[in-house]
Amino acid sequence: MGRKRLQDAADGRPTVHTVAARAGVSIASASRVLNGIGGSAETVRRVREAAAAVGYVPNAIARSLQAQRTGLIALAVEDIGNPVYVAMMRAIEAVVAGSGHQLLVHATGGNVAGETALLRRLAHRYVDGMIISPIRVTDAHVEALTASPVPVVVVGQLPEEVPVDNVRADSRTGIALAVDHLVAAGRTRIGFVNGPLDTVPGAARDAGFRAAMARHGLAVDPATVEVGDFQYAAGRAAAERLLDRTEPDAIVCANDLIAVGALHALLVAGRRVPEDVALVGMDDTELAQMSFPQISSVSLGSAERGQLAAGLLLDRIADGTLAPRREHVAPSLAVRASSGGVR
Amino acid sequence: MGRKRLQDAADGRPTVHTVAARAGVSIASASRVLNGIGGSAETVRRVREAAAAVGYVPNAIARSLQAQRTGLIALAVEDIGNPVYVAMMRAIEAVVAGSGHQLLVHATGGNVAGETALLRRLAHRYVDGMIISPIRVTDAHVEALTASPVPVVVVGQLPEEVPVDNVRADSRTGIALAVDHLVAAGRTRIGFVNGPLDTVPGAARDAGFRAAMARHGLAVDPATVEVGDFQYAAGRAAAERLLDRTEPDAIVCANDLIAVGALHALLVAGRRVPEDVALVGMDDTELAQMSFPQISSVSLGSAERGQLAAGLLLDRIADGTLAPRREHVAPSLAVRASSGGVR
DNA sequence: AGGCTGCGTGGAAACGTTTACAGATGAGTT
């Protein structure tokens, strides 16, 4: 009993000391064998046998302390319920799992204070790196990002001067794809349901919509533009308001949750989709395909962005001296029934 | 330079030694002040000032090693894309955040080998506890569960004899609620689209459906029962097969993803919902409300189950000697348009 | 035979905390 307490962990589980004592070797030798580094055939045999006999499992925390890494990578997104982040998360997980890392998911709720607190907490070094997709970027974000002692990759727009790895979509061009498609299908009274304008994607999509409309010589009637947040309920409410005021023959939505909400509003209002009103969403999530009719959607390459972000992060973890890189993912349009057919 | 290396961490960041040296006190005093335990007014002042000056942040790993806890709680679910797990995750997060823990999310893909590997990895003690919602429960699971050195709470059915905290829904009764509701609305040709029968929920729902039908004196024509997996695409395909063979006036689905798929199949086949065919899903996720028409759904209390599971886990982390507890959550039915109105 | 080389080994330090323990100091009591 007294002897055991000198080797076993406080909770009675075996440590490398236990194994070493049982095998009759030093802890250094035991550790080496357990990590597959050298050792004579006899030593290897005895250590392996001892480890198996006591059911030894190395303590991840102690190993982390020594190795100065945790094997954990954090992902911080606004809304874990939004399928676009699920797709991104899956892509990231696939990449980081390949390098022996595990993914820690944070839901920030788009809360600036929460996000910067999260970034600051990185100083505790409880993860090896973080991928964050902030919906707003404030000075506090920039400061926290540049001060972070562990690598961070930002998915989304970021001021040029911030020296951080960054992968971005081009939602401006994405919206243009949607507008071009609708115009080509003969739609002219094109409404737009956006998310908050004080968010980075909201602002980009608004600018993209106006630019695309202008390019086609179409005026943007303020009555045909509505703003909510990036959720289903807000999208539905915004679309209802829009339909109260005007009679669009197409609606572009700033993401798929909004698009599903708008679809709901349209159907409740008795509009046929796409005959009366064509609908295009954005993010090209599974949600777009699960609706009836299926919703055309602009893909911003969420899976690809996740994959790229994970790659950038792993590279930087491996070599912190790399120059910051920016990757861009081009948008594409998936045409489905909700905007199908020329009018 | 030489002096610094003796205090700072390998990466140049300040440690408690740095702070202590700068404040002119011992590391013990510095640590005590930083943790708010005692210290004279003067010591407190100097340590605080030194810590602020060098930007000291404690190393979470070192603290974990000493404290024998990581502050991390893992959640393992089959499919992170299924909104029912999102709801559960949100509820869990809310509880564990209150106790200063962070949530680590694993997607298991329903893979038995992966799940048991995950459970075994708990032996590394990289988390303080785990909530797992296995879709199948094998002997390997049971073994890994009982052998786990860290507390585990299982959400879902579990053999009585397994001495593990457990919170379960009653999907048998849940299905009965759906069938009762449909029968009361005058439906008699009730179809059923289920998930795999070799899963715990699949088996329970099948039994529940048959029992409920029998109770109403309704025969279960094998042609009106279909099986896929618990995903949208499989649900849609299964419903299509079912509609090829038979003419139901109602369909019960084993979860909402399947229900959305079935709705899609019905609408494509030109059936009106609910006039021709009433539809009831299960899990009562946001998806049910985002569909058109909105889908009636049996709530299995996913948020409540998550909340209970988190509570059980925290209790057990605090006191490992507690007797295993089982909590039950009663189902309820949310009636919406997809089954609205007597026929 | 003496000196390399290379391998296997064990002691000890390191990773950055927290904390048990003992010593020191000062105030308050008898």
Next chain:
DNA sequence: AACTCATCTGTAAACGTTTCCACGCAGCCT
């Protein structure tokens, strides 16, 4: 004045691992 008691402090050990370093030893070369 001697004692107790409380409070504060620093030394050192602990958490469980990996790894640096020095040592011993065998084999090989000159």
